[in-house]
Amino acid sequence: MDPIELPTKRAPGSLFDPPPELGALRERCPVAPLAYPDGHVGWLVTGHAAARQVLSDPRFSNRPELRHVPVAEYRPDDGAEPDHTPEEALPGWFVNMDRPEHTCYRRLLSRHFTAHRLAALNPAIEEVVAAQLKVLAAAGPGADLMAGFAIPVATIVTCDLLGVPYDDHPAFQRDTQTVVDLDSPKEEAGRAFAALSGYLHGLVTGDRPGGLIGELRAELTAEELTNIALLLLVAGHEPTANMLGLGVLALLTHPAQLAALRADPSLAGNATDELMRYATVPHQGAPNRTALEDVEVEGVLVRAGQAVTLSLPAANRDPRVFADPDTLRLDRAEARQHLGFGHGLHLCIGQQLARVVVRIALVRLFEAFPGLALAVPAAEVPLRDHSTNRGVRELRVTF
Template sequence: MDRDPRCPFDPPAGLRGLPPMARLEFSDGHLGWLATTSEAARAVLSDPRFSARRELKHPAVRFTTPGAAGRPAPAGFFGAMDPPEHTRYRRLLTGQFTLRRMRLLEPRIERVAADHLDAMAAAGPPADLVSAYALPIPSVVICELLGVPYADHDFFQERSLRIVAPDGDVDGATADLAGYLGELVRRKRSAPEDDLISGLLGELPDEELVTVAMLLLVAGHETTANMLALGVFALLEAGRAYEEGPNGTDTVEELLRWLSIVHLGAPSRAALEDVVVAGTPVGKGETVALSLPMINRDPAVFGDPDVLDPGRAEARRHLSFGHGVHQCLGQQLARLELRLGLRALFGRLPGLRLAVPAAEIPLKQHAAVYGVASLPVTWSQDR
């Protein structure tokens, strides 16, 4: 269900008007459900009678690794596990992503953003905001946090794109990244450093640590980079600049709600027993997918939900980071990178605007993460 190309910031037209729990035929023919309201989604994501285990779920879209459906997730892939296995990994990692620790990264994020803006300003307009700014910021930060050499960014960014692409060589890209990270882990066992991977050396065997590192590396830059670039596109198309409210997050939370870049298929859950959700009986073994674009524009939660309103008081009620025990581990880091990245960009480049008509911006149609493939921008050179 790709978005309507005539209006890239709106949910798929075919999803409008659906009930809270709508019947959905999955890509493998399974007849499951699609949750379209905030109430239904929260019920599914917070109920232990629904499982995140990959081998129990059916793929809502055709981007799953060939043969992965029906197989348990590899050791360390905690996003596709239930407690107590999931709990063990979360406890090891939660302390690394607290709000306090993320705030300690603020000066470094500001420096990375400033350096890339200086390079853009020196080269002069136009520039592709994706390659020049939106992708490097989260990539540099997650590399430094994990202890991955940023010099290898071309290698892991290309493999990450193949992993989230609907028709990419997922098996090959995953194997490449596993081999690369496996060698990195072995080097750190000989010479540990002050980073997250080194900090987990005594907690996890190599195989599990490689999987955890891969999950954090891919998720840590791919989603935030897409969100930053698409957020700038949305603001420029709406004729708005970045506005920072009293808590510093107003525009960021509204963009997270309004854009919903993870739009279908993730997260999803399988019913472990018969459950009633929003008045709808869900049978044991049935999979429930979530439509985040519909959930984050639920009129029962958000007034005028299709309007981009940076001052929206209820914006934080979005579910873009999930809900329940699987809520996004790196959400505070993503918020910080988005807030600082947008603030620096709009403050440094006066008159920032699209360099081509909006209709010419190449949009990603990935099943996993929505965004722009490139974002040509220009600006005034009067300072």
């Protein structure tokens, strides 16, 4: 088949289903030729098995200097042509590295994300959630659940872990949104990234930093630690808030599933994975890889140097893995097989923390507000679609 451009438009009225062209491709050609904006021709992966293979195979690189992206990363300034010049990985930015560099950083960080350490955070997470529920209640009916609950919960937990003062959140959250929003002018995105970097560098080099920043300072250069802190701050609070917002929206628009969760809160753990599968946060042509040598994927020969873009929302609706994949089922036995946190070498290092935060937040939210409902029709809820992570911009609720 001829190369296609990445499908990005959802069906009218669809809140959670991926663009219909992706599902059709997955059934007909799960590894399909893809045309990139810079003229490169690579591959679009929509099948679950193919996505797992690419994500786990070290012959596919995540290095940014080799990368081609299927959507414009930022809006060009003043009508200029898009700049497709690749960039090298920043020191410490381990998600953009391959072995052995990636392994060194990952091993260093992994000991701070063990099950034992994360379990010790549960009481603190419960306290954060309880405090924000009071804030939400005080705001009254019509409150924005994103601004009053989802974003603060995810941000406070991340700040406490890293040693970042939550009082500084207005500035770093604003800059984070500019960086992750693909509609941001490129110059603005660059300024926002520089502001985040400068802010965190000040914490890294300051007197007696706390949290993870303080624990790692003796083991990394200031530049490495600044970039790692930036990565963990953005990746810690922004996708988790999106998961929580989309999860609440999905439950409020699926009353039978919400009733099941209310009747049996022990479903919350599995529900978190099913919600991540059904309303996958990473989208818009991420993640991307580049073949370092010729590799066969599902019968398709990917040549060395060719880019591969994975549609995780499409892979998470693959009927070969998920029965009745377009249906939300909180008790789904295979829910944990979703790829919303990635897979293989670059599996999200904070996945377990994100799961805990979302699980606790969902249970306590619906306990506190038995009558929680949308304040506007579901079709009018503003979503964040042109972004590296899908989410909800504003979620007005009544209770």
